[in-house]
Amino acid sequence: MSDISHTFAAPLLRGLYIGAFGRPMALVPGSALGAAEGEAPEALSVELPREEGPAAGALSASLAAWRGSHGGQHMPGCVVLRSGSERRAYWPGLGLDDARRRMERRDAAPLPVPPPTAEIAGSARRRSGVVEGRIALVTGGAQGFGEEIVRGLVASGALVYVADLNLAGAERLSSELNAAAGRAAAIPVSVNVSDEASVEAMFALVAERSGGLDLVVSNAGVLKASSVLEQELAAFKFVTDVNYVGFFLVTKHAGLLLRRQARLAALWPTDIVQVNSKSGLEGSNRNGSYAGSKFGGIGLVQSFALELVEWGIKVNAICPGNFLDGPLWSDPVKGLFVQYLQSGKVPGAKTVEDVRKAYEAKVPMRRGCVGEDVMRAIYYLVEQEYETGQALPVTGGQVMLS
Ligand SMILES: NC(=O)c1ccc[n+]([C@@H]2O[C@H](COP(=O)([O-])OP(=O)(O)OC[C@H]3O[C@@H](n4cnc5c(N)ncnc54)[C@H](O)[C@@H]3O)[C@@H](O)[C@H]2O)c1
Structure with missing residues (x-):
């Protein structure tokens, strides 16, 4: 049984890298280091306290010391966490493939931190x-x-x-x-x-x-x-x-x-x-x-x-309208169109197409919701840094907030 739990350690470390790079990073664990196995000389090595707050404090302080002795423009290419007799290396990367490659090569070369990109005040990034x-x-x-x-x-x-x-x-x-x-x-x-x-x-x-x-x-x-x-x-x-x-x-x-x-x-x-x-x-x-x-x-x-x-x-929540092209509605055996046709829920409907038309007619924009509509809502919610706790309708006008 390992002393170092990935569930505990990895998100703290990923946060450490995101904090420095200001962009999403991936982080993968290497195998536990054997007693005789040396640490990469450039690695940041930290004894990890067991409580979340002190562990974050120890990582932050060790990183500050490491960066101070490496000119301040780099992040460690590898972090070794120590707990009791156990030592484990973690490898960061710009994406999972990059992190895995660096781990496989045992590449602990310091990573240059790019200068922050200047954003024009008030501009929205590409959605x-x-x-x-x-x-x-x-x-x-x-x-x-x-x-x-x-x-x-x-x-x-x-x-x-x-x-x-x-x-x-x-x-x-x-x-x-x-x-x-x-x-x-x-x-x-x-x-x-x-x-x-x-x-x-x-x-x-x-x-x-x-x-x-x-x-x-x-x-x-x-x-x-x-x-x-x-x-x-x-x-x-x-x-x-x-x-x-x-x-x-x-x-x-x-x-x-x-x-x-x-x-x-x-x-x-x-x-x-x-x-x-x-x-x-x-x-x-x-x-x-x-x-x-x-x-x-x-x-x-x-x-x-x-x-x-x-x-x-x-x-936040997204509240989509009916996904009429999705399997819930369109499955030819158990989809809602077939069920509603058989149960007579739509008066006068003689075919699946009649049922579909009746549901499209309920929407001011005259069509069902599709994946792209939901994606636009997700991009908006992620991009919007000044909103939380909202329920965003994506219904073609069928349901409006009051
Ligand atoms: N289809 C619509 O018209 C519609 C409209 C508005 C909102 N929604 C919402 O969108 C979401 C997806 O709906 P959908 O129509 O695409 O559904 P779907 O039935 O086509 O797919 C649902 C998926 O969830 C998985 N799933 C079911 N129970 C699970 C569980 N306990 N744990 C993990 N996975 C589970 C299923 O295996 C399936 O892959 C739901 O929350 C639904 O309420 C759907």
Whole structure:
């Protein structure tokens, strides 16, 4: 059993590098150093206290001394943490591939810190570029809106953990994206967001694989529409457990990691974005378990935002309209179009296309929500450093805030 826990150490160290570089960094652990194995002469070597605050203080003080003796323009190419008899090296990089390469070569050469880029006051950065190099995690990332978000983030240069109950689906999507991108772009991870041990293990894996995170998209969600007079308690609880409790668990364990990272990167804002729904803003007939879980989600977003702002963690929700092209609606066997046609929910509809048209007609902009619409909202929330606790509708005008 190791004395040095990656979950504890890696986010602190990643924060140390983000604090110096002012940009997202990746960090990977090397194997534990043997007793006879020497440390790289240029490495920063630190005895790590067990409490978070003192550990951050020790890292910060050791780094200041190291930088003082290296001209002040560089960061260590490797950090060795010591705890009891154990020593472990960590390797930073501009992206996961860079960090891994440096670790494999045992390359501890000091890293030059580029001068801060001057930004024109009041200018907005290029919108999608805001996630370039960031490390993100998307729950429910294997299909539907989650898959769209994973694809969008990877296309914009992020490294994305594809977290899903359906591990095979997450693996398939990750392999496809890694092959197309020619870089470490997606990492599959198995999770059940309604199971605390599973969520905790997921964030431990993230700390170990890349040191930490910049953006968490809590997207996994389920729907079991039913009349309040008929719905079984088990079905009601299932929806609540995934949509409402799951968001609490993801925020709790993401928050612990992001707070650790923020100890030494106080000026680096991070984001938790909940994919909520227009049904979190107005009731949904015969769909109370879903709408209730989503309304509740907005209460959590506002409350978590108030607390986590202290650590530079923004918490916001996106409330999309119906994703009519996604599997939930369009699946030819169990999709909502087929279900609504069979149950006669849309009076006069004779085909799936009639049902679709009826739903498009409810939207002032006359179409369903698509992945790109949600991506624009995510880029906005990440780029906007002066907002938290909001629920942003993306509904083509179907639901408006009052
Ligand atoms: N589809 C829509 O029209 C629509 C509209 C507004 C909001 N939303 C919201 O968008 C989110 C995604 O919906 P979708 O329609 O793309 O869903 P989907 O059913 O197409 O995909 C959901 C994904 O989440 C995964 N998942 C389910 N339970 C999980 C759990 N316990 N732990 C981890 N992963 C789990 C599934 O395996 C699947 O890959 C949900 O939060 C949903 O409420 C959807």
